[in-house]
Amino acid sequence: MQAGTFLEASVYFNNIAIAIREVYPSKRVAILDIDAHHGNGTQDIFLHESNILYASIHQHPLYPGTGTESIDNCINFPLPSGTGEKTYLKTLRKALSTIKDFSPDVVAISLGFDTYESDPLASFLLRRESYPKIAGMISRTVSETGARCFAVLEGGYSNEIGKLAVEFFEGLNL
Numbered sequence: 001m002q003a004g005t006f007l008e009a010s011v012y013f014n015n016i017a018i019a020i021r022e023v024y025p026s027k028r029v030a031i032l033d034i035d036a037h038h039g040n041g042t043q044d045i046f047l048h049e050s051n052i053l054y055a056s057i058h059q060h061p062l063y064p065g066t067g068t069e070s071i072d073n074c075i076n077f078p079l080p081s082g083t084g085e086k087t088y089l090k091t092l093r094k095a096l097s098t099i100k101d102f103s104p105d106v107v108a109i110s111l112g113f114d115t116y117e118s119d120p121l122a123s124f125l126l127r128r129e130s131y132p133k134i135a136g137m138i139s140r141t142v143s144e145t146g147a148r149c150f151a152v153l154e155g156g157y158s159n160e161i162g163k164l165a166v167e168f169f170e171g172l173n174l
């Protein structure tokens with residue numbers, strides 16, 4: 001079989017969209033996308049849905065190249081390669097403020113660890129100790145809104161992803 005034939009037959013599932021549609025179809029859901037890549041598929045699925053807020057912090061330029069500006073209910077925070085913890089956390093604070101103002105019933109996290117400094121696919125400079133801080137900030141917003149919260153693992157391509165995940169989940173306080 002030719003590679004092209006295989007690709008045309010491929011089907012992609014958007015896990016966070018499936019979870020939201022199946023489990024919380026009539027709730028106000030804020031999606032916080034902290035994978036280093038823009039979630040163009042998630043944005044396309046939920047664009048202009050008034051009961052969904054999509055907020056993404058991602059590297060730009062980087063594949064897929066979308067998310068350079070905010071559109072309606074999709075709020076994008078593109079950051080350049082080389083972005084470190086200080087700027088990242090400042091941006092996360094803005095994204096969480098937008099989420100808090102939305103008063104969600106549910107906060108859904110597209111959780112990526114390719115923001116890590118040693119990730120081979122992206123060029124942010126977050127360190128291990130950044131992840132409990134991120135988790136702590138998310139926890140505060142979730143608690144303040146009284147929302148439910150779940151996370152779906154997206155990207156993360158360094159060999160240390162397991163340690164990063166432990167750091168993140170130990171930093172959650174829900």
Ligand SMILES: [Zn+2]
Binds near residue numbers: 035
């Ligand atoms: Zn990614």
